[in-house]
Amino acid sequence: MSNLATTSRELGNYLEAFTEFAKRAPGHNQGWVRKLREDAFARFCEVGFPTTHDEDWRFTNVSVIAQTAFRLPPAAVVSAEQVEPYRLGGAACQLVFVNGRFDPKLSSVNSLPKGVSAGSLAEEIRRDPKPLERYLGQYLNTQRDVFCALNTAFLGDGAYVHIGRGTVLEAPIYLLFVTTAGDAPVMTHPRNLIIAEEDSQATVVEDYVSLGADVAFSNAATELLAGEHTVLSHYLIEREHTDAYNVSTLRLQQGRSANVASHSVLLGGGLVRNNVHPVLAGEGADCLINGLFIGNGRQHMDNYMLVEHASPHCASRQFYNGILDGHSRGVFHGRIIVHKDAQKTDAKQTNRNLLLSDDAQIDTKPQLEIYADDVKCTHGATIGQIEEDELFYLRSRGIDEPAARRLLLYAFASECLERMKPGPVRARIEELVNEWLFHTAPRSPQPGNAAQERALHWEEVG
Amino acid sequence: MALLEIRNLHVKVENHEILKGIDLTINAGEVHSIMGPNGSGKSTLAQVLARRENFQVTQGEVLYNGKDLLAMKPEEAACEGVFLAFQYPVEIPGISNAYFLRSALNAVRKYRGEDELDAMDFIPMFKKKMKLLDMDDKLMNRSVNEGFSGGEKKRNEILQMAVLEPKLAILDETDSGLDIDALKIVANGVNALRSPERAMVVVTHYQRLLNYIVPDYVHVLVDGRIVKSGGKELALKLEDKGYSWVEAEATA
Numbered sequence: 001m002s003n004l005a006t007t008s009r010e011l012g013n014y015l016e017a018f019t020e021f022a023k024r025a026p027g028h029n030q031g032w033v034r035k036l037r038e039d040a041f042a043r044f045c046e047v048g049f050p051t052t053h054d055e056d057w058r059f060t061n062v063s064v065i066a067q068t069a070f071r072l073p074p075a076a077v078v079s080a081e082q083v084e085p086y087r088l089g090g091a092a093c094q095l096v097f098v099n100g101r102f103d104p105k106l107s108s109v110n111s112l113p114k115g116v117s118a119g120s121l122a123e124e125i126r127r128d129p130k131p132l133e134r135y136l137g138q139y140l141n142t143q144r145d146v147f148c149a150l151n152t153a154f155l156g157d158g159a160y161v162h163i164g165r166g167t168v169l170e171a172p173i174y175l176l177f178v179t180t181a182g183d184a185p186v187m188t189h190p191r192n193l194i195i196a197e198e199d200s201q202a203t204v205v206e207d208y209v210s211l212g213a214d215v216a217f218s219n220a221a222t223e224l225l226a227g228e229h230t231v232l233s234h235y236l237i238e239r240e241h242t243d244a245y246n247v248s249t250l251r252l253q254q255g256r257s258a259n260v261a262s263h264s265v266l267l268g269g270g271l272v273r274n275n276v277h278p279v280l281a282g283e284g285a286d287c288l289i290n291g292l293f294i295g296n297g298r299q300h301m302d303n304y305m306l307v308e309h310a311s312p313h314c315a316s317r318q319f320y321n322g323i324l325d326g327h328s329r330g331v332f333h334g335r336i337i338v339h340k341d342a343q344k345t346d347a348k349q350t351n352r353n354l355l356l357s358d359d360a361q362i363d364t365k366p367q368l369e370i371y372a373d374d375v376k377c378t379h380g381a382t383i384g385q386i387e388e389d390e391l392f393y394l395r396s397r398g399i400d401e402p403a404a405r406r407l408l409l410y411a412f413a414s415e416c417l418e419r420m421k422p423g424p425v426r427a428r429i430e431e432l433v434n435e436w437l438f439h440t441a442p443r444s445p446q447p448g449n450a451a452q453e454r455a456l457h458w459e460e461v462g
Numbered sequence: 463m464a465l466l467e468i469r470n471l472h473v474k475v476e477n478h479e480i481l482k483g484i485d486l487t488i489n490a491g492e493v494h495s496i497m498g499p500n501g502s503g504k505s506t507l508a509q510v511l512a513r514r515e516n517f518q519v520t521q522g523e524v525l526y527n528g529k530d531l532l533a534m535k536p537e538e539a540a541c542e543g544v545f546l547a548f549q550y551p552v553e554i555p556g557i558s559n560a561y562f563l564r565s566a567l568n569a570v571r572k573y574r575g576e577d578e579l580d581a582m583d584f585i586p587m588f589k590k591k592m593k594l595l596d597m598d599d600k601l602m603n604r605s606v607n608e609g610f611s612g613g614e615k616k617r618n619e620i621l622q623m624a625v626l627e628p629k630l631a632i633l634d635e636t637d638s639g640l641d642i643d644a645l646k647i648v649a650n651g652v653n654a655l656r657s658p659e660r661a662m663v664v665v666t667h668y669q670r671l672l673n674y675i676v677p678d679y680v681h682v683l684v685d686g687r688i689v690k691s692g693g694k695e696l697a698l699k700l701e702d703k704g705y706s707w708v709e710a711e712a713t714a
Contacts, residue, residue, distance in 0.1 A: 393552040397566035398540035411556025
């Protein structure tokens with residue numbers, strides 16, 4: 001679909017940036033890397049940014065991204081002190097990316113066990129590009145999603161993680177993406193490639209933060225390949241400031257009996273689009289897609305799930321909870337595609353939302369496309385407010401109103417937190433959620449209008 | 463000074479007058495039972511005392527320990543020692559029973575200027591009280607009332623009461639939905655908490671509970687008014703003859 005909203009002036013800005021970038025980017029002398037970028041950029045120019053006429057973008061208007069003249073950021077220096085508060089204790093390694101570039105001084109990969117390598121994708125492309133060819137860009141759909149095309153066009157750096165066959169890594173691999181302040185709005189396109197060979201086990205965390213408070217656009221994409229019998233957890237934490245636009249895409253490719261959990265926690269960012277796209281390609285694969293989004297002010301948080309069942313006997317469970325206050329707006333779009341041969345599919349989808357103010361809004365949309373005939377697919381969504389009965393019950397035991405509200409919000413959030421494995425990542429996320437709710441909860445909502453006071457509820461089983 | 467003094471209390475709910483002039487005085491150490499047919503206003507009275515906010519007090523006053531109870535928020539009343547055992551305890555998914563109770567106890571202790579208890583101090587005390595009510599330890603880590611049986615929910619209410627040690631405990635139809643074994647356990651729990659410093663108001667439709675929690679006074683509430691007061695023998699008479707004779711007497 002061609003798109004008139006993206007004008008030639010806006011594309012011109014990207015063309016200029018791309019021409020400069022492509023000359024020096026890692027792997028520019030490798031035919032396949034160059035072609036990957038050029039094809040993706042051509043696709044981007046062909047379709048431009050989506051508008052709300054596009055079904056996949058009906059609830060999210062990205063014109064503010066389309067109309068901003070973003071530049072690739074100049075090299076920036078960030079001190080260890082600046083990064084310190086964000087670090088995750090107990091990690092197996094910490095890779096820090098400043099404005100999309102790997103920063104070896106801020107990173108530590110010392111404690112990685114045998115069988116695991118983690119480092120800069122740019123370095124890996126320079127060092128030994130050949131083995132990457134069969135993975136990099138082979139899974140992300142640049143035809144369908146223009147942000148993936150844009151990311152691939154500007155594919156430069158990010159994390160490259162390889163977990164060898166049978167390797168069990170208990171401690172998490174922590175990836176920190178820092179955007180710094182700049183004179184002009186900057187864009188970064190972090191690109192991660194995570195390969196887990198068969199029978200391996202690992203946890204990877206992507207954490208997006210901003211230093212300073214300038215307009216910035218992160219357009220991240222991760223290809224995660226889960227080999228046979230792998231057990232993997234992936235975490236996305238978005239906690240940038242509210243002038244940040246964040247689009248991220250997680251593309252999971254699951255082999256036979258691969259067991260993958262994707263956890264997304266959206267707290268920050270002004271305009272956030274969180275794409276999670278698992279393909280259950282091997283028989284018996286299992287995917288948990290768990291998410292929590294907490295919006296306030298004018299934050300916009302869009303969660304777009306595309307779950308593809310491509311083999312028999314696979315299970316997917318989506319659970320997203322949203323808490324929206326102020327004028328914030330949330331979107332949950334849960335699309336499930338069950339391909340023809342994916343018999344005995346068991347797909348479940350639940351989206352629950354709490355609206356804390358009259359002006360907060362949620363759009364929730366299930367979309368089931370089933371081409372097999374022996375499947376179980378269920379979906380349901382709820383939209384409600386804090387239950388007055390629950391609030392009174394807590395208060396009648398001596399807990400004051402702000403604390404009672406906070407407790408109820410935390411309980412609602414815990415539904416998601418409890419799906420995470422206990423450990424340092426979950427502890428950090430619990431801390432963050434508490435911190436965020438502390439800012440959100442004490443304001444009691446204004447009396448709502450009748451329509452909003454009535455809790456909406458629908459549930460369907462198909 | 464009486465612990466609780468209700469004077470000419472009139473209460474409306476959604477523009478219907480439910481309580482039409484209640485007068486009641488309760489002293490520390492006493493157990494009062496409020497009986498009455500369905501719809502007489504028993505639960506409304508219980509909830510107003512616990513400071514539920516969707517009731518509109520149109521006339522009268524309530525003094526608790528000499529303070530204006532109707533000016534208090536629910537949490538203030540609770541911290542001052544008012545406790546309502548709910549007729550229908552609320553399920554709260556995602557908050558463990560232990561965490562909830564500790565938060566409540568610490569809120570009350572903080573209000574009274576006492577040190578907050580940490581988990582180490584709290585758990586042994588909690589376990590002792592659970593034993594009193596013959597409750598399974600596992601209920602401690604479950605979400606508040608979620609998936610509890612009717613009997614477990616009611617026992618959980620009395621457990622909260624045992625932990626919070628109120629001065630005025632109001633039991634709203636605590637007997638409803640309980641089989642006789644559960645009823646005995648709940649009544650034992652309540653009786654263990656009877657003390658000269660504590661008053662109890664037992665709201666019930668049936669006399670059955672009063673075989674186990676023997677009241678000092680019985681009041682009959684009909685159509686928003688207390689139409690008859692007496693000793694525990696009044697409850698037996700009601701059991702025997704039903705409510706119709708008091709209703710007839712009241713309207714005569």
